[in-house]
Amino acid sequence: MMRPDEYAMWRERERTGKNVEELEKSYDSLIRKIKRVDPLTIVETADAAYQGEGVPRVVIQFLHSWFVLDLLPYRVRAEHAGLDTLPLKVLVLHHMLAAADNQGTAVRVMGQWIDSRSLQHGAVLGAHFARSTTDALARFFTLTRERQVASAMKWGGKPLEGIGDDGFLFKFFPRLPVALIHWRGDDEFPSSGKILYDVSASNYMPTHGLTALTEFLVHRLVDAP
Numbered sequence: 001m002m003r004p005d006e007y008a009m010w011r012e013r014e015r016t017g018k019n020v021e022e023l024e025k026s027y028d029s030l031i032r033k034i035k036r037v038d039p040l041t042i043v044e045t046a047d048a049a050y051q052g053e054g055v056p057r058v059v060i061q062f063l064h065s066w067f068v069l070d071l072l073p074y075r076v077r078a079e080h081a082g083l084d085t086l087p088l089k090v091l092v093l094h095h096m097l098a099a100a101d102n103q104g105t106a107v108r109v110m111g112q113w114i115d116s117r118s119l120q121h122g123a124v125l126g127a128h129f130a131r132s133t134t135d136a137l138a139r140f141f142t143l144t145r146e147r148q149v150a151s152a153m154k155w156g157g158k159p160l161e162g163i164g165d166d167g168f169l170f171k172f173f174p175r176l177p178v179a180l181i182h183w184r185g186d187d188e189f190p191s192s193g194k195i196l197y198d199v200s201a202s203n204y205m206p207t208h209g210l211t212a213l214t215e216f217l218v219h220r221l222v223d224a225p
Helices: 006-016 021-034 039-046 086-101 122-128 131-140 145-154 207-223
Strands: 049-051 057-062 065-071 074-078 113-115 166-173 176-183 192-198
Touching (some): 021 074, 021 086, 039 049, 039 086, 065 086, 086 207, 131 192, 176 207, 192 207
Antiparallel strands (some): 049 057, 113 192, 176 192
16 A cells, blocks of 8 residues: 555645644745735736636636635635645645746746756755655556546546657646656566656746645546546
């Protein structure tokens, strides 16, 4: 049995009410910061949508679903109850703030893939990837092709060609894509997998956020029926 990923452990702490003070403080701090950002800046830089009828809000896609940033009062909520958790809300705020910080820098998704070592603080990211994440990725690519596609589609993914022997493209957020790639083994080399990010990824999410999002996705893909 694989060790639970970090998201699952945070989710259990939230459910039981144990050791969540740090996460709650982080959420409250990020809400205070997001209040100082023009909502239209978030919409433009994160490729989100603004809805002004009723309670004004910013809506942003997340994998197969979406999150809402209500502006009166400020709060983050998920469209689906299964995603309405403090860890994911914190990550949504991190992304919005990071995207807003890019205003005027002309940083955009480039369609050029790099691995974690080439990201800002990439060595830290690689060091913090739990072995369970690597094991989960390997397990995903041992599924039949039909189950791979079904599991990927459940989380908003689609097949990606041109890299490796098998691959899938996901979008954590509209401007934060991630690719899961697999090379089949042969007589000379064992099979292997790799997680790739757009070259712009560090401009849209802090390193620890990329780690958490990646662990979340890979483990959910394996668990999906």
